[in-house]
Amino acid sequence: MTTTLSNALLSDILQQIRPLIGQGKVADYIPALAQVPPEQLAMAVYTVDGELYQSGMADKRFSIQSISKVLSLTLALTRYEEHEIWQRVGKEPSGLPFNSLIQLEMEKGIPRNPFINAGAIVITDMLQSRLSAPKQRMLEVIRFLTDTPDICYNSVVAKSEMEHLSRNASIAYLMKSFGNFENDVITVLETYFHYCSIEMSCTELVRCFSYLANQGICVGNKNQIITPRQTRQINALMLTCGMYDGAGEFAFRIGIPGKSGVGGGIIAVVPDAFTVAVWSPELDKSGNSLAGCAALELLANKVGRSIF
Amino acid sequence: MTTTLSNALLSDILQQIRPLIGQGKVADYIPALAQVPPEQLAMAVYTVDGELYQSGMADKRFSIQSISKVLSLTLALTRYEEHEIWQRVGKEPSGLPFNSLIQLEMEKGIPRNPFINAGAIVITDMLQSRLSAPKQRMLEVIRFLTDTPDICYNSVVAKSEMEHLSRNASIAYLMKSFGNFENDVITVLETYFHYCSIEMSCTELVRCFSYLANQGICVGNKNQIITPRQTRQINALMLTCGMYDGAGEFAFRIGIPGKSGVGGGIIAVVPDAFTVAVWSPELDKSGNSLAGCAALELLANKVGRSIF
Amino acid sequence: MTTTLSNALLSDILQQIRPLIGQGKVADYIPALAQVPPEQLAMAVYTVDGELYQSGMADKRFSIQSISKVLSLTLALTRYEEHEIWQRVGKEPSGLPFNSLIQLEMEKGIPRNPFINAGAIVITDMLQSRLSAPKQRMLEVIRFLTDTPDICYNSVVAKSEMEHLSRNASIAYLMKSFGNFENDVITVLETYFHYCSIEMSCTELVRCFSYLANQGICVGNKNQIITPRQTRQINALMLTCGMYDGAGEFAFRIGIPGKSGVGGGIIAVVPDAFTVAVWSPELDKSGNSLAGCAALELLANKVGRSIF
Amino acid sequence: MTTTLSNALLSDILQQIRPLIGQGKVADYIPALAQVPPEQLAMAVYTVDGELYQSGMADKRFSIQSISKVLSLTLALTRYEEHEIWQRVGKEPSGLPFNSLIQLEMEKGIPRNPFINAGAIVITDMLQSRLSAPKQRMLEVIRFLTDTPDICYNSVVAKSEMEHLSRNASIAYLMKSFGNFENDVITVLETYFHYCSIEMSCTELVRCFSYLANQGICVGNKNQIITPRQTRQINALMLTCGMYDGAGEFAFRIGIPGKSGVGGGIIAVVPDAFTVAVWSPELDKSGNSLAGCAALELLANKVGRSIF
CATH class of the missing domain: 3.40.710.10 (DD-peptidase/beta-lactamase superfamily)
Known part of the structure; x- marks a missing residue:
């Protein structure tokens, strides 16, 4: 890793992406989503060793959608x-x-x-x-x-x-x-x-999906949720299909498996290292969180953890 | 007209198309249609002057479908x-x-x-x-x-x-x-x-649709159902769109407006002359009555009444 | 026929449609077509009895295209x-x-x-x-x-x-x-x-296609060009397919077989009666002459000759 | 790594996949490809440390196609x-x-x-x-x-x-x-x-593409061919788009970036570890080497090197 994970690193990333707010569009097909204030930002990282890093409104719950x-x-x-x-x-x-x-x-x-x-x-x-x-x-x-x-x-x-x-x-x-x-x-x-309609915070998302970074074993409770092979398969599916019709671009730019929701959240996985969640309600034209993608790109570059 | 309309003419036509039975396929997506005996044949013609010609099972009701x-x-x-x-x-x-x-x-x-x-x-x-x-x-x-x-x-x-x-x-x-x-x-x-699911016979169909051959006026009760312009418009729509994805072929071969149903019935119109209905349950690959189309082709040729 | 065909009738029709000029768009995919002055109008009718009616620039040649x-x-x-x-x-x-x-x-x-x-x-x-x-x-x-x-x-x-x-x-x-x-x-x-790229005038077009109104026989030289059956078939194809993706609308509104070109010309056929050609360079969104369609609609209404 | 790379490992893999020969179909759209004997098998691996492993006809050239x-x-x-x-x-x-x-x-x-x-x-x-x-x-x-x-x-x-x-x-x-x-x-x-139409052997392919496993640097001559970022991008594109319409399945089953050709060859990349090439002329329904995919799946499992 070029840079070490830390709360400060995440805060730095959120700082850098904040100017993107206003360039996307909050999902508006149902009123409950359309009313979400667009300026909210959050990020969390959870390593396979159980370390948790947070920044922004990492404990604020939002609609996880897809x-x-x-x-x-x-x-x-x-x-x-x-x-x-x-x-x-x-x-x-x-x-x-x-x-x-x-x-x-x-x-x-x-x-x-x-x-x-x-x-x-x-x-x-x-x-x-x-x-x-x-x-x-x-x-x-x-x-x-x-x-x-x-x-x-x-x-x-x-x-x-x-x-x-x-x-x-x-x-x-x-x-x-x-x-x-x-x-x-x-x-x-x-x-x-x-x-x-489930509501979770970035912190809850990274804990929830920790099994995808950890060979199928939940980091928190050590239970084997799915097999290591199934874990790799889900990660592969997320990489090829997880970001609507922007999956290719996401793999190209960021290079890690991820799944987004129209609520503005994204969960992403660096296998054998960590899960990361971001939240920023405004979406790009493919329906993925615009600032969220930018945050993940910065993180991937800084910690040098593309899977490619 | 080359040949004059008559019951004998219709019988002659049904005679000629009877060998086609067995070459099509009865609609089978619901049991009630799949059970219809395929060898039934019927034809009726009703002129704007109120003359009725019939042959085969012209009074037997069937599912008019589309x-x-x-x-x-x-x-x-x-x-x-x-x-x-x-x-x-x-x-x-x-x-x-x-x-x-x-x-x-x-x-x-x-x-x-x-x-x-x-x-x-x-x-x-x-x-x-x-x-x-x-x-x-x-x-x-x-x-x-x-x-x-x-x-x-x-x-x-x-x-x-x-x-x-x-x-x-x-x-x-x-x-x-x-x-x-x-x-x-x-x-x-x-x-x-x-x-x-409405059930009508060929005889009932030609009476029912007589307004389409008669400038919008029901031949039987003399009521104006729709305007002459609307009548022409429905006939035009039947010609271009009435026979599923076989409309072009039907216009090419037979040259009169028609509408078919998967029950094996077809109603067709020679404007200012007559309506004609045929029934034969087996369908061609476009979903139109196979023998029914052949019957209409023979009729159109014999009485010289393509609209083209 | 409600109204009798005459030069005056055609002139009257062109008069009525002239205000439509400016509402369409001249084909511009090649320079030679884009430069055609849009205000030109022409119409000609040629009956199976050999009578010719003309109005506007009926002898001006244009690109017949399709x-x-x-x-x-x-x-x-x-x-x-x-x-x-x-x-x-x-x-x-x-x-x-x-x-x-x-x-x-x-x-x-x-x-x-x-x-x-x-x-x-x-x-x-x-x-x-x-x-x-x-x-x-x-x-x-x-x-x-x-x-x-x-x-x-x-x-x-x-x-x-x-x-x-x-x-x-x-x-x-x-x-x-x-x-x-x-x-x-x-x-x-x-x-x-x-x-x-062939160039013909409306007058030439109605003469050229007279066989389509006359059972396959060229009205001018009495030669049988194609059979009566083939004639009906071409007319049917024109009705269902002759006006690009506006064929249904044309049949609905006007009700006679026609074929248009992006040069703004249309040839249309009233079987056993006459051929009619119109020319107005501006096209509607389907690629058919906008004023030309209107002219044919007026003619069909006035002479009562929809095939439906 | 579970198993260490070796010539014997590759031979073992080819042995296991040999029974698949006969289940695919050699590309036949041009004679030159249709005539290739289908029973030929080859595999080569080239590590970023410059070690080469080979098995089968690893020096036999074939048409690299896509x-x-x-x-x-x-x-x-x-x-x-x-x-x-x-x-x-x-x-x-x-x-x-x-x-x-x-x-x-x-x-x-x-x-x-x-x-x-x-x-x-x-x-x-x-x-x-x-x-x-x-x-x-x-x-x-x-x-x-x-x-x-x-x-x-x-x-x-x-x-x-x-x-x-x-x-x-x-x-x-x-x-x-x-x-x-x-x-x-x-x-x-x-x-x-x-x-x-370029012809290369598996051995030549792994050498040629070594820069994709080595941050853009050719392992053989130490030249920087493209940047590390571009290298990751090409690998990402190969993962999402490299195997025709079987890319998702390949990522799911095998989990490494690859590019196939209808000549039956596949080049694949384990970033920062090695390139691997396989050749078996018969293709699956997506157009990828049927036995070749199986060989890569075995290799990925044995050496534990899915990127996921």
Whole structure:
């Protein structure tokens, strides 16, 4: 490493990216997200040795949105044989916006990967089939990974998403028409939107996802969540598919696996080293946190930890 | 006319096309349609002078399916200003299969024309908004046009279609996501599938659609249903868009406006002369009655009545 | 007929549409077309009885552009068996802009119909294979049909099109990659662009295409050019595919077969009655003459001759 | 590392994958490739410390095909400002087969990335503009990187590709129609096909690409070829876009950057450790060497060197 990780390093990075605020656009498709003040910034790093670094509003919770897709996949990996998952969802980048139906129709209802909406909805459908209380179970998993018992859904956000469910309902029904959907569409979407509405802080995110930097073992509680091979596979999927249609650019510029959400959060992983979370609500044209990407680029450069 | 219309002419035509039975495929996406015996044949012609010619099982009722799309449009024209309709649905051939979502997404939820599923569902959504009992009202219109009080829905077919609604629900939700849908998706689909499930005979079809050959005036009861201009417009739409993605071929081979249904029926119009209906359940690869198209081709040739 | 055809009628129509000048846009992809003064107007009608009506600059020649596609198809019908033609080009509307490659790739190099660029280029490739001097032969045909020996190519326009051949070369090479192209791409495009560059007046156009209104027989010289059946087929293709992606709208509004060119000309046919040509250089968003369409709509209404 | 690199390790791997021969399909679009005996196997590894390990026919040359795309990009990076390159070609996975025109048309002639045909053809167009002898210059670069003066084009292969240039000519002309092409299409394709026809052995490939594992410095001659940042960027592009439409699967299964060619070769990079080349002519459905991928998966598992 060129520079050592420290709270000061993170503060320095947030200082440098602050001028970017105002250049992006807060997600506005539901009121609950549109009202988030855009000037908030946060960053946290959690090493495989258990050291935690923080800066900005690192303990302020926000809507994790699509970051939850990584947790859904992780949960599915604990409840299904791998081949059962990968026959219902692919592993390839989509090359199209995250909620497009075109590719889904051309590819007979099999979503490209588990990190676009269609793929995450299929994964949620699988969880709905195998879990007796899929919403409660997800909270239990996250609380266990973070050792934080009060992480919860934002029911206002979930309800608001349900009121704008048309596009995702169209996606789900299209998959159902191809036989790639088992449960009631509205029920599954209700679960899916609850997952999206989970609120966590950067500090909670880096703890929660520490298993992805640590061969599948949660750093906090030492439990093996998934196998080392599955851990590498999720990291690979995040690198190729984790940043909507800006995944290639993110790999090119920053070079570490990451998953973003339209709430402005990003979780990223340097394997065998640390997880890092950033939060800045304004998004770039691909739907990724504009200042958040810049923060991760600075961090990757300073600590010399591209995987490439 | 080269040959004069007569019952014998129609019988002769059915005789000639009978060997085609076995070369097509009965619609099998719902059981109620899949069970229809494929060897049934029927044909009827009704002139603007009120003469009726029949052959085969011309009084046997069958599922009119997409032929109902012409009636929905007609009904909408009596309840809406024209510009209200044409801002929500286009007038161009689709160039793609009848239930594709690709074009609908690229064109922001505005269906290509009222005779593909998406377009007919939007028209049904419009009827749902303006009619207090859209299912009952449609029956009243058809009974009035045909002077036949017992024309009715087949509730088994309608229920069966509802059980396979995924593709059409996906289409409806996609339009809703673009703001081109007013009512509850499931409610509108329920009305839409009832319209598709209407059962009529060839004789009833030619009476029902007589206004399209007669400047908008119902031949039977002399009522002006739509204006002469609207009549020409519906005929034009049938010619360019009435036969799924086989419309060009149908215009090329047969040269008269027509609308087919997957139940194997076709209604066609020779303006200022007659309406003609054929029924043969087996479909060609475009979803049009295989023997039915052949029958219309023979009729058009024999009576010399291509519009071209 | 409501109104009788006359020179005064045509003048009256041109008077009414003149205010539309300025609302469209002259084709500007090559300089030779961009420089055409937009305020020029012309109209001519030629009946199957040999009566000619004219108004405006009816004897002024302009670039017929895509109108030549109808002549290429006619010429091909005289040199090939029909099945040879229709296995290399379809008969369906394209539903996409006239020079799109997307559909052509999805449909394995078989163009949708002979009136989009890809289809006309394939037809030209066929002519190139069977005619020893395809450019000279086309001129001979047109001169024979119009009895006008000085109709000619505009070599400046043809050369200018060759300098902008990239899109059409891409189309031709794509068809070649699917095995649907026989000759050298550049050679065929050179012929194709010459056909597009032909200059004719409205008066010459109505004489030239009189066989389409007259069961295949040239009104001027009484020669049978194509069969009555082929005549109906070309008229059907013009109706469903002749106006780029505005064919449905044209059929809906005007209701007669037509073919337009980006030079601002349109030829249209009322079967068994007359041919009509209009010219106004400014185009609508579909690439059809804006004022020309309006003129044809007025004419169709006044003389009551929609085919529907 | 779990297992140490050695010639025996590579031999062991080739032994294990040999049974896969017969399950893939040799590229057959040109005769010169179709005739390659499918049972040939080779593997080589070259560490950043200069150690070389080999097994099978590691010194047998084969057609590197698309592996040359990485060299074209490298060469372009030495002749152009980065922004000049990335305004003409993107950095995102394509999500579609390597030679599709659909995406290229929708995205206005800007290819998705430099490792699909369209992107590599644009890069070659750029080299054509700046190099006086682009074919000779490429050979000089490769000979310099490998210290092997007799590496050369296979002119039979290049000529054979020229005889089947239609698809790539269509791609190039499409880009030209959007203004993203500077030189004569045929001239650039001639250069492009020569690059594809270069013949190298696995041993030569690992030496040639050693700079990608070594922060941009050629291991053999210690020259800085590109910057460390550019090196990481090329590796990132190979990971997200290097294996046609199987890139996601390759990252998921194997987890290292790689670039394949339809000749059956693959070059892959473990940053700061080694380059590895495999060769087995039979391809999987994505166009990547079937046994080659399996060999790399075994190697990655045995030496524990996924980047994830």
